[in-house]
Amino acid sequence: MSMAWSIRCAALCTCALLLPGLAARPARAGEQPPVYPYWEEYHVADGLPSDKIMAVAADGPRLWIGTDHGAALLADGRFTVFHRQDGLAHEAVLSLAVDHETGDVWFGTGGGLSRYSAGRWTTFTQLDSGLPNDVVFGVAVEEQNPWVATTAGTGRYRVRDHGWDVYTPANSPQHEPWGYFVDYGGGKVWAALWGGGLLEFDPRKMTWKSYRDPDGEMEIDLFRDDGIIHVITTGVSWSEGSTWVSTYFGLSRYDGHAWRSYMEKDSGLASDFINFVKAKGRVAWICTDKGLSAVDADSERVVTYTPIHGPMEGQRGWEARIYEAGRLVRRQKLARGLANNFLWGVAFTGDDVWVASSAGLSRGSLRPLPPRRPPEKQQPSLQTGSPGPAAAAGAGTGGRR
Amino acid sequence: MNRPLLLGVLLAAGLAPSGANEARAQPAARAVGASPAAPEVADVPGLPPAAGENPRVYANTPDELRPYSRFVQQPYSRFFVDELVHTGPGRSKPDPVLDRVRIGLIAPLESTHEAYLGQDILHGTQLAIADANAEGGWHGKPFELVVRNDLGRWGATANEVIQLAYDEQVRLILGSVDGANTHIAIRVALKVEIPMINTGDLDPTLVETKIPWVFRVVGDDRQAAYTLAFYLYRQLGLSKVAILRANNRYGRFGVAEFIASSVRLQRPAPLEVNYEVSWEQTNSDFAMQLARLRQVEHQALVLWADARPAGRIVRLLRAAGNDVPVYACDRVIHPDFFAEAGAHAEGVVAVSPYDPASQPPGLAELERRYGERFGREPSHYALHAYDGAWLGIAAIRKAGLSWARIRDAIGELAPFQGVTGEIAFDGSLSNRRRMTLATARGGRFVFGEPQAEQRF
Numbered sequence: 001m002s003m004a005w006s007i008r009c010a011a012l013c014t015c016a017l018l019l020p021g022l023a024a025r026p027a028r029a030g031e032q033p034p035v036y037p038y039w040e041e042y043h044v045a046d047g048l049p050s051d052k053i054m055a056v057a058a059d060g061p062r063l064w065i066g067t068d069h070g071a072a073l074l075a076d077g078r079f080t081v082f083h084r085q086d087g088l089a090h091e092a093v094l095s096l097a098v099d100h101e102t103g104d105v106w107f108g109t110g111g112g113l114s115r116y117s118a119g120r121w122t123t124f125t126q127l128d129s130g131l132p133n134d135v136v137f138g139v140a141v142e143e144q145n146p147w148v149a150t151t152a153g154t155g156r157y158r159v160r161d162h163g164w165d166v167y168t169p170a171n172s173p174q175h176e177p178w179g180y181f182v183d184y185g186g187g188k189v190w191a192a193l194w195g196g197g198l199l200e201f202d203p204r205k206m207t208w209k210s211y212r213d214p215d216g217e218m219e220i221d222l223f224r225d226d227g228i229i230h231v232i233t234t235g236v237s238w239s240e241g242s243t244w245v246s247t248y249f250g251l252s253r254y255d256g257h258a259w260r261s262y263m264e265k266d267s268g269l270a271s272d273f274i275n276f277v278k279a280k281g282r283v284a285w286i287c288t289d290k291g292l293s294a295v296d297a298d299s300e301r302v303v304t305y306t307p308i309h310g311p312m313e314g315q316r317g318w319e320a321r322i323y324e325a326g327r328l329v330r331r332q333k334l335a336r337g338l339a340n341n342f343l344w345g346v347a348f349t350g351d352d353v354w355v356a357s358s359a360g361l362s363r364g365s366l367r368p369l370p371p372r373r374p375p376e377k378q379q380p381s382l383q384t385g386s387p388g389p390a391a392a393a394g395a396g397t398g399g400r401r
Numbered sequence: 402m403n404r405p406l407l408l409g410v411l412l413a414a415g416l417a418p419s420g421a422n423e424a425r426a427q428p429a430a431r432a433v434g435a436s437p438a439a440p441e442v443a444d445v446p447g448l449p450p451a452a453g454e455n456p457r458v459y460a461n462t463p464d465e466l467r468p469y470s471r472f473v474q475q476p477y478s479r480f481f482v483d484e485l486v487h488t489g490p491g492r493s494k495p496d497p498v499l500d501r502v503r504i505g506l507i508a509p510l511e512s513t514h515e516a517y518l519g520q521d522i523l524h525g526t527q528l529a530i531a532d533a534n535a536e537g538g539w540h541g542k543p544f545e546l547v548v549r550n551d552l553g554r555w556g557a558t559a560n561e562v563i564q565l566a567y568d569e570q571v572r573l574i575l576g577s578v579d580g581a582n583t584h585i586a587i588r589v590a591l592k593v594e595i596p597m598i599n600t601g602d603l604d605p606t607l608v609e610t611k612i613p614w615v616f617r618v619v620g621d622d623r624q625a626a627y628t629l630a631f632y633l634y635r636q637l638g639l640s641k642v643a644i645l646r647a648n649n650r651y652g653r654f655g656v657a658e659f660i661a662s663s664v665r666l667q668r669p670a671p672l673e674v675n676y677e678v679s680w681e682q683t684n685s686d687f688a689m690q691l692a693r694l695r696q697v698e699h700q701a702l703v704l705w706a707d708a709r710p711a712g713r714i715v716r717l718l719r720a721a722g723n724d725v726p727v728y729a730c731d732r733v734i735h736p737d738f739f740a741e742a743g744a745h746a747e748g749v750v751a752v753s754p755y756d757p758a759s760q761p762p763g764l765a766e767l768e769r770r771y772g773e774r775f776g777r778e779p780s781h782y783a784l785h786a787y788d789g790a791w792l793g794i795a796a797i798r799k800a801g802l803s804w805a806r807i808r809d810a811i812g813e814l815a816p817f818q819g820v821t822g823e824i825a826f827d828g829s830l831s832n833r834r835r836m837t838l839a840t841a842r843g844g845r846f847v848f849g850e851p852q853a854e855q856r857f
Contacts, residue, residue, distance in 0.1 A: 052594075054592065068567075068593075090563070090567075091567065092563065092567060092592075092593070094592060110563040110567065110589075111560075111563065126555060132555070132556070133555055133556035133559055133560070134559070134560050134563075135556065135559040135560060135563060135589060137588070137592070150556060150559075151556030151558075151559045151585040151588065152555045152556035176581065176584075176650075177556075178584065178585070178588075180588070194584065194588060195584070195606070215468065215469070215476075217468040217469075218480070218605075218606055218609040219459050219460070219462075219468070219479065219480050219481055219609065220467075220468055220469075220476040220477075220478065220479050220480065221476060221477045221478045221480075222468070222469055222473060222476045222477060223473075223476075223477055224477045229478075230480075232609075232610055232611075248610065248611040248612075249478070249480055249611065250478070261477070263478060265478075271488075273611060289487075289488045289489065290488055311486075311488035312488055312489075312490075340489065340490055341488060341489075342488055342489030342490065358489040358490050358491070358594070359489075359490040
């Protein structure tokens with residue numbers, strides 16, 4: 001066997017090992033991400049309990065909404081509103097997760113974790129359960145088990161035996177127990193830690209991996225693409241082999257082999273200050289303080305939705321800015337923009353994207369949106385449908401653990 | 402392997418991350434309209450100027466002390482140089498109808514080793530509230546202080562911020578002291594979008610979070626570390642320094658920048674010796690620490706400790722015949738230090754975030770009134786609390802009761818003349834008044850002695 005032939009074989013084997021994900025990935029039609037030209041807004045006048053929307057989560061065609069003054073379910077164009085007196089742990093709902101197996105909905109609030117299951121509320125607090133702290137910044141569902149991100153640790157409630165696992169510096173690779181967000185994807189639990197980077201947990205092996213900012217410094221990022229941009233991580237989302245990590249300093253993506261950094265200055269992100277990231281397919285949606293960005297993992301094309309005249313000037317018009325390889329190549333004025341540029345969360349129903357902001361809920365669509373029915377605010381009798389198989393029974397019957 | 406050495410090895414071996422060259426070669430790609438591929442794109446008003454290296458410097462950091470400055474000319478990105486702005490809504494919200502204007506205070510008041518600082522902060526804040534109410538409050542409505550003890554366990558500070566904001570309807574929150582608990586609080590402040598003014602947490606990382614709702618009126622241990630490092634290594638020409646610190650976040654982060662500065666000034670990394678915060682129960686004679694220090698050759702001792710343990714350590718050091726010069730953190734500038742150290746405090750040098758020798762307007766009068774009311778001299782924690790509370794009160798008077806407007810007004814009021822001196826904010830919204838050295842003489846600290854040639 002000649003040396004040259006050996007080298008070619010080795011190179012082929014290496015490619016085969018490194019690129020299975022790419023080889024298996026189907027071709028993608030059109031430019032990704034596409035521009036969403038059609039937007040509409042929802043406010044208190046439409047039936048929301050508050051205009052400050054802090055979280056959204058989709059359950060099929062329905063949308064759960066967390067605000068600073070209660071939660072809401074948008075189904076068939078109507079809002080059903082839930083407050084503390086209905087069984088919600090606290091009026092401020094910071095995070096949401098839907099268990100797509102059971103239909104249960106988990107609410108991370110400012111006063112505990114609430115579950116809405118088959119029309120019944122159950123609340124977990126740090127005083128009556130293993131919840132590490134009552135302020136639940138993030139919640140995600142792993143095989144029916146909710147994970148929570150709190151300032152006193154990252155925790156898991158085991159729904160089958162009603163036990164809790166709490167992960168702190170005592171039993172996992174973190175130096176402060178400051179959970180800030182949590183996600184489940186690719187069979188792994190991903191925890192974004194305030195000052196602690198990213199943790200990856202394998203529930204089957206019960207093993208942890210830790211990812212930190214390699215330069216170890218707070219005031220700089222030394223090299224591009226060397227790892228997480230900053231140790232203060234604010235969100236994480238896994239989809240199709242990519243782990244997206246948001247910070248208040250920029251965005252990072254890890255494909256299992258290499259890291260990629262994205263900042264406003266070199267990618268077209270609306271801002272480096274990122275409150276939330278959620279990936280769908282190969283596209284990550286970034287919620288910033290200056291607007292929304294969609295980033296394609298493969299082409300690195302970025303579509304940013306932002307007020308034309310700068311943040312806080314949304315009433316003077318919005319536009320979509322399309323960036324390729326970090327260069328602005330096109331601007332597209334929008335007939336209507338988002339409710340506000342300070343964004344907290346994003347969710348998807350079909351092709352539509354829903355965006356939580358500090359001043360209303362927005363819906364983006366690829367197609368013209370039909371006229372809306374007049375607002376009709378529902379009390380929590382759940383006539384709009386039920387999140388679980390037997391939801392209507394016992395609606396609003398709160399219970400505390 | 403320390404970080405600079407590791408980086409040097411990587412660079413020498415050609416193993417530096419691929420972004421190394423890219424970082425230097427990256428043009429100002431965000432230059433809107435600069436791309437020949439998009440000639441139709443015009444400048445967009447309201448956007449920042451084209452990206453490039455920002456020439457401004459964070460925290461008065463000199464070139465020599467910038468991370469990796471000996472190896473990398475320009476990092477991929479520098480943070481905290483552009484002023485933080487709240488870009489969200491809230492400014493047009495009408496004022497809530499309230500019969501009193503509540504201000505929250507989170508401070509360590511009992512059941513913690515930092516209660517001596519928390520009590521000072523409480524007293525300083527109470528005095529400011531009383532003064533403001535004597536002037537008529539806010540449009541005739543009194544200011545009311547809502548006080549919460551910073552328990553520091555199980556993330557309790559997060560719960561306190563939620564309750565203060567939503568249940569107590571406070572207009573702003575003051576506090577706290579402990580770095581970890583204050584970090585926990587500011588995360589919630591961001592979600593709630595309520596302004597916070599910190600007056601007593603010198604943890605450098607507190608403002609290294611880019612939260613536009615948090616202002617700090619006192620300098621931090623990063624500045625203290627730079628000042629001490631230049632004084633000890635450059636001005637005195639020392640080379641071997643040891644550190645004795647509290648074994649908690651305060652001690653760890655307090656000396657972190659001093660250790661980094663030592664290495665960057667090409668001195669040996671100081672040996673670190675820790676003591677437990679529960680020293681009174683576990684090791685009140687500090688025998689282990691003093692024995693360890695005896696084994697180490699050092700020309701000076703840097704002490705990052707609370708006032709009482711610092712006083713005890715100095716007393717025990719001197720009683721054992723150890724006359725090594727001691728350079729300490731700001732917490733020793735407190736009556737509790739002298740109460741514990743006694744005459745052995747003589748000559749101890751501390752880093753101070755304010756300089757009373759500069760005679761800031763109103764300081765002497767406040768010291769007199771504070772002494773009359775509380776029976777002791779105010780520490781700088783009390784004085785900065787007074788200033789922080791007054792800044793918040795002035796912001797409410799300027800802006801009304803909307804959290805977003807109060808937040809903006811706090812920034813707009815700077816530079817603000819306080820009893821500790823001028824309060825001005827840098828890009829991270831932290832007051833970067835330069836540090837001063839002070840020496841213990843006859844049971845008091847004499848400020849401006851020794852004269853540090855470079856202060857940060």
